[in-house]
Amino acid sequence: DIQMTQSPSSLSASVGDRVTITCRASQSISSHLNWYQQKPGKAPKLLIYAASSLQSGVPSRFSGSGSGTDFTLTISSLQPEDFATYYCQQSYRTSYTFGQGTKLEIK
Amino acid sequence: EVQLVESGGGLAQPGGSLRLSCAASGFTFSNHAMHWVRQAPGKGLEYVSAISSNGGSTSYASSVEGRFTISRDNSKNTLYLQMGSLRAEDMAVYYCARGLHYYGSGSLSPHYFDSWGQGTLVTVSS
Numbered sequence: 001d002i003q004m005t006q007s008p009s010s011l012s013a014s015v016g017d018r019v020t021i022t023c024r025a026s027q028s029i030s031s032h033l034n035w036y037q038q039k040p041g042k043a044p045k046l047l048i049y050a051a052s053s054l055q056s057g058v059p060s061r062f063s064g065s066g067s068g069t070d071f072t073l074t075i076s077s078l079q080p081e082d083f084a085t086y087y088c089q090q091s092y093r094t095s096y097t098f099g100q101g102t103k104l105e106i107k
Numbered sequence: 108e109v110q111l112v113e114s115g116g117g118l119a120q121p122g123g124s125l126r127l128s129c130a131a132s133g134f135t136f137s138n139h140a141m142h143w144v145r146q147a148p149g150k151g152l153e154y155v156s157a158i159s160s161n162g163g164s165t166s167y168a169s170s171v172e173g174r175f176t177i178s179r180d181n182s183k184n185t186l187y188l189q190m191g192s193l194r195a196e197d198m199a200v201y202y203c204a205r206g207l208h209y210y211g212s213g214s215l216s217p218h219y220f221d222s223w224g225q226g227t228l229v230t231v232s233s
Contacts, residue, residue: 001169032209032217036152043202043226044144044152049219050209087152091209091217094166096142096154 002026002090006099012107017078021102023071023088031067032092038101039084047086048073078104109133109222111203116227119193123231129186129203129224137161137181140206140213142220143188145199145229153199156188157206157215164215171197193231200226 003026013019023033031051036044046055048064051071061076075082083106088099115127129141143155156177157166165177176189186203202225206218 034219036220038152043223044220045223046219046221049207049221050217055219055221089152089154089220091219094157094216095168096157096216096218098152098154101151 001095002029002093002097004088004090004097004099006086006088006102008102009100010103010105012105013078014107015078015080019075019078019104021073021086021088021104023066023073023099025069025071025090025092028068029090029092032090033064033066033071034089034091035062035064035073036087036089037082037084038087044087049091080106109205111205111222111224113201113203113224113227116201116229118230118232119190120233121193121195121231123193124189124191125193125229127188127190127201127203127227127229129188131184131186131205134205134222136179136184140208140215140218141179141186142204142206142218143177143186144202144204144220144223145197146202146226147196147199150199155201157218158186159215160213166215190229193229195231198229198231200228202226 033051035048038044174192204220205222
């Protein structure tokens with residue numbers, strides 16, 4: 001199976017900060033990488049698909065980049081509603097592995 | 108508006124069975140692949156299973172293969188997950204999700220999951 005490793009596992013930041021979360025795949029997955037946001041007690045929400053395509057309705061402060069094995073999710077200016085847990089997911093193989101998550105907390 | 112509503116969760120004994128359902132509305136169900144994803148209490152997301160739009164292709168995580176069966180009834184706009192030989196580690200919130208292919212093909216990958224249900228909790232305990 002393809003392993004997905006996110007870093008950091010947790011992150012403290014302030015409103016207005018620029019934040020970057022990294023996701024690394026254990027083998028090349030081309031651009032087959034999705035990002036989700038999850039708030040406590042809620043279902044995940046799609047942010048980015050195909051590494052850099054912004055899902056409809058998602059604010060433009062979210063962006064994704066990368067290909068091969070290394071990917072990043074960037075939030076350009078944190079808003080209060082962005083404090084949540086973020087997951088990457090590979091869609092290269094039907095095992096659809098998720099990263100372990102990055103919990104973004106208020107500093 | 109796309110809606111996915113899971114049901115069927117509850118308490119099951121180790122070694123027992125449970126069938127989850129996911130009722131879909133607001134879109135043409137028969138045109139879309141569907142997926143199950145689970146989340147153990149306090150843990151991350153774990154992929155479980157996928158089924159193609161016509162039910163002809165399926166895939167499973169190695170952790171559930173041989174014990175779980177995914178199926179769908181397009182006439183009822185409903186997705187199912189038959190869970191058997193349940194273990195303590197199967198305890199989780201189970202989400203159904205709609206899969207959209209990056210390139211519009213009918214294959215099971217690559218997809219992104221654009222709509223999710225609210226989840227149904229499965230508890231495995233004696």
